[in-house]
Amino acid sequence: MAERAAPAMMPRRYSRHLLIPEVGLEGQERLLSARVMCVGAGGLGSPVLSYLAAAGLGRIGIVDDDVVDETNLQRQTLFTTADIGRSKVTVAAERLTAMNPHVAVDPFPVRLDASNARDLVRPYDVVIDCTDRFLSRYHINDACVLESKPDIYGSLFRFDGQVTVFNLNDGPCYRCLFPTPPPIDTVPTCAEGGVLGVLAGIVGAFQANEALKAILRIGEPLSGRLLLIEALSGSTREVRYARDATCELCGVEPSIVEVVDVQLEEPPPSDVPELDPDELKSAMDSATLLDVREPHEVVLGTIDGAVHIPSSQLLARMHELDSARTYIVACRLGQQSRWAIRRLEDAGFRKLLHLRNGLLGYAAYDAQLAIF
Template sequence: MDSNSVEATRIRQEIDSLKSKKLNIEQQISSLEAQLHQLELNSNTASSLSNGNLGNSNGLSPDMIYRYSRHLLLPSFGVQGQANLLKSSVLVIGAGGLGSPALLYLAACGVGRIGIVDHDIVELNNLQRQIIHTEAYIGKSKVESAADACRSINSSTQIVEHKEAFRTSNALEIVSKYDVVVDATDNAPSRYMINDCCVVLGKPLVSGAALGLEGQLTVYNYNGGPCYRCLFPTPPPTNACQRCADSGVLGVVPGVIGCLQALEAIKVASLVGEPLSGRMLLLDAVSGRFRNVKLRGRSLQCEACGDHAVLTRQTFLDFDYEKFTQTPLSPGPLKLNLLSVDARISSTEYSEKVTEGETHVLVDVRPAHHYKIVSLPNSINIPLSTLEDRLPEISASLEKEAKKDSLDSGSSASLFVICRRGNDSQRAVELLHKLGFSSAKDIIGGLESWAHNVDPKFPTY
């Protein structure tokens, strides 16, 4: 090994060592900040009492009494509920559609310390539902945006920023600092990981979900109630794990569920009311109906919290949640790879064929309501769900194009398939190959690739 290689290796090792030290220092700072905040709360309360400016012994300063007066007037919440809330800490994992309203209300209502975990940035298409962010923060950290919004509402609440992805490597360290955890994520591996982390540390978990025009909410691992694995020991099939980025969501639906998550977290933290442990609240936004259903109790066979549970700190650290769920932790959309190279072409290659005037038929297999949003010129819309029933239509279109170009007998037009991101188009090409259309090709990356690589002005959604 030459001297340059040796020096490069030394530098890399030094960098790794410094990064490790940096992480430890950041964790120590976070822990000390939490201790300092608690000491300041205790000190402020003691000072107020000693100065005799309260008129009573409830531990609330005049500013607190005025700020939270509507809470204090509630017989079922009152001084004790507010005092409990001021001493509590809540961690919100995800500053998106669910996390936005949850964070705003937790800050406004007086939770003593709030942690925010997210590694994403604010994008324009977030603002339809993620109301904690503004246009001014587009391209900036979601955690910074959410933290500033919370501080603007209540400067007396301590906000801790965790600008990092939530992983097994940092989960135990982060969650251990909080009393209650709010799961505001939208993917299967995160749900299992957050649940298991909460079970290991004995933390109550407020779990919400929203998709399309429906939402649900429950509290796991609380007062002997079930955990997430009790109800779902086996993850759902990959094709059943839909995300808002793929299936859509009406902005106000996660808003409603997020508000209710804040409510449940406040009930748990303040020791007031009856949290949704062992029950699930279901929202049907179309009809405006809520249903409250009873859940199965804690499973004695549960691998996480059962009588013979195998979950420990070490098994948690070693567990591969992406492999377990067959779903990526990344918030990005699903990207399949089902076809061989010769059954696919890039959007750029397809653009060149259009420019050269190659005779072809372009089938767009997105649902009809997607096709109405935007489409490529001269494409025909045959949704994947109806593809097998409309094969004659494809054959007729191919014959029509071939005759239009006066091709020699025996020749045919090319067949290309496109969708939004290149997943359904691959499924369609697989089916077409089985049904005799062996020359059909998928356009890699779909319309998003077209907008990125061919026409930057083409709308994306």
């Protein structure tokens, strides 16, 4: 990361900040000298990066190893149709530079993990977690605690969002709130559960606001306060939490002294054979496809001959299935189907197969199947 002098004050560009007593010249100079790392350049990263660049931060780092996909465009406002297939951090850097050429942008086209987290966050003053992966959240949090950086967290699911600030002024960390990861098959992402596009802008704007407050040292930060945003009702509420003295990372006697890989709890092992997506069609000659997606997912596309019982109705409708038949159990991405297989096994079904990577994986082999 090449160093350069902070940009000169530009009174006209930042005049609306200068008029605010709590910001003023001193505050704008703090922004101009601030260094912020944004991990994730997607739905949350788009508004965060846009507002921070417009605010005149001195340096912004962007970490993301992904490329722009058509499904991103519904909520990731930094990108256009012409950007599909391009590196997200490359496009984001171009957009921010066009928006404010006085901001230095450091693009990192890598995935933050246990091996590089501390090195990535170390040069920055504030870290903003705009990811949607539980493993990344633990890596970001652990690196921030070990490097003494505040971690501004946001998350999205369908119509609900969350925002809080970890590790600010000896406040609680992510592990104080979530000591252990959840089971792997209960962790939906935006790709699995969906998200209302505008909610990403709302939550991301809150994250950008918390970053500015931390840099300017104004207001009451959301440290120890989890803000819950409900888009359908237009309401918000807070859940307060405290630093945990027994926390393995920031507690009185920490046992975690380095960023470590976190293992999501695996579901109980199953002997059910796995089918690769390209094997599905031939397997259906002697087996029935059991599609456990929810009704709103099925309307996006299905396969002729499939039996559809949503996972949410499986226990109540299991009597409709014949335990003597062989079923290929499938969902959209391969997680809900694992849950369904365990329920079927508990009920005595033994002739089961599992479609690896779900119907979305199969769609890559069948151009007629429109599943996104």
